[in-house]
Amino acid sequence: MPVYLVYLLVGFGLPVAVAGWIARRRLWRYRRTVLWSLVFVAGLGGVWDWLACVTGVWRYDTAPTLGVWLGPLPVEEFLGFYTLGTLWIVTVVLWLLGRGNDV
Amino acid sequence: MFDRASYIGYTLLFCLPPIVLLWLRAEFCAVLARRWRTIAGAVALLTAYGCAIWPVALRVGAWSYDPGKISGVRVLGYVYLDDVLWWALVSFLLASFVVLSVEYERRGEDIVLREIGGLVRAFGHAVRGLRVVPRERNATIHVAVSVLVLLEALLFELERWEWAAVWLAIGLVIGLELANSAVERLAARTGPPDPAVGLIKDAAAGAVLVAAVCTALLGLLIFLPRLLRAVSATAAASLLSAR
Numbered sequence: 001m002p003v004y005l006v007y008l009l010v011g012f013g014l015p016v017a018v019a020g021w022i023a024r025r026r027l028w029r030y031r032r033t034v035l036w037s038l039v040f041v042a043g044l045g046g047v048w049d050w051l052a053c054v055t056g057v058w059r060y061d062t063a064p065t066l067g068v069w070l071g072p073l074p075v076e077e078f079l080g081f082y083t084l085g086t087l088w089i090v091t092v093v094l095w096l097l098g099r100g101n102d103v
Numbered sequence: 104m105f106d107r108a109s110y111i112g113y114t115l116l117f118c119l120p121p122i123v124l125l126w127l128r129a130e131f132c133a134v135l136a137r138r139w140r141t142i143a144g145a146v147a148l149l150t151a152y153g154c155a156i157w158p159v160a161l162r163v164g165a166w167s168y169d170p171g172k173i174s175g176v177r178v179l180g181y182v183y184l185d186d187v188l189w190w191a192l193v194s195f196l197l198a199s200f201v202v203l204s205v206e207y208e209r210r211g212e213d214i215v216l217r218e219i220g221g222l223v224r225a226f227g228h229a230v231r232g233l234r235v236v237p238r239e240r241n242a243t244i245h246v247a248v249s250v251l252v253l254l255e256a257l258l259f260e261l262e263r264w265e266w267a268a269v270w271l272a273i274g275l276v277i278g279l280e281l282a283n284s285a286v287e288r289l290a291a292r293t294g295p296p297d298p299a300v301g302l303i304k305d306a307a308a309g310a311v312l313v314a315a316v317c318t319a320l321l322g323l324l325i326f327l328p329r330l331l332r333a334v335s336a337t338a339a340a341s342l343l344s345a346r
Contacts, residue, residue: 003163003164003165004165004166007159007160007163007165008165011156011159011160015152029208030204030205030208032204032208032213032215033200033201033204033205033208036200036204036215037197037200037201037204040200041197044117045117047117048113048116048117051113052109052110052113055109055172056169056172057109057110057113057168057169057172057173058110058166058168058169059166059167059169060166062164062165062166062167063163063164063165086197088149089145089149089193089194089197089198089201090201092145092148092149093141093142093145093197093198093201093202094201094205096141096144096145096148097138097141097201097202097205
């Protein structure tokens with residue numbers, strides 16, 4: 001079982017699905033912000049993740065993965081962590097902005 | 104690189120520069136400061152959530168840390184301090200960006216494209232500014248001397264730090280010369296001769312002089328010993344061949 005993917009789907013996928021549905025109008029309205037956030041996290045976060053892996057700070061091979069690796073990073077990192085993790089953070093911020101009637 | 108502070112070190116390394124970039128600009132800071140409650144709320148909520156689920160990842164083996172590269176300090180005996188800091192800084196950075204970008208998107212403006220466009224235009228102006236060099240006597244002299252120095256540097260096979268010093272000195276002198284040219288051209292457009300404007304021009308020229316003198320001293324420090332060694336070696340060789 002791809003433990004990391006399951007973890008990401010439960011840890012980020014479920015909250016994103018629920019919060020994303022609630023804030024779907026705001027997510028669509030501010031889609032440029034969402035897209036730029038994804039681009040920045042994949043760019044900056046990708047370099048950070050790669051550097052941390054090659055210098056041995058953290059590693060992803062302690063549990064079964066999907067088996068597709070991009071250098072030291074499993075493909076789940078791109079599919080799940082960068083995408084769902086970023087969407088989770090952006091959704092929470094948009095939801096809080098909406099609660100304050102700021103958006 | 105940072106041993107037990109590696110995780111925290113990387114977090115600071117990748118988060119602090121973009122945070123400074125967002126918060127130092129007065130225009131952005133004004134927007135972010137107005138929404139500080141939203142940002143603080145997002146940081147608190149996301150950090151609490153992240154701290155709750157991160158240790159689970161370690162427990163199920165989704166990833167693991169090298170014990171020699173993390174602080175090892177556990178907050179409330181549950182989550183690593185390194186993870187708490189990661190969540191706090193990452194969510195602060197992303198929340199700041201989202202708040203800022205949303206504010207501009209509401210005005211129909213893409214802040215990222217606007218900033219990239221501004222940078223590209225500024226770079227274009229700067230490159231066009233280099234057209235001043237062939238029109239200025241002193242600037243052409245500085246460029247010619249720089250070519251000479253670079254050729255000497257190649258010839259004498261300088262150390263890495265010496266190359267760095269040479270490039271820095273060349274950049275400083277030519278850069279200041281361009282700034283001096285800009286001041287002179289601006290002063291020429293201010294109308295009849297004015298002692299105050301003359302003093303400003305002299306001060307700009309003085310800045311170039313200080314940089315040029317210091318660069319000449321640096322050049323002597325780097326090249327003179329090598330030049331003397333080369334000359335004495337050649338003299339010795341010609342003396343030997345004469346005998």
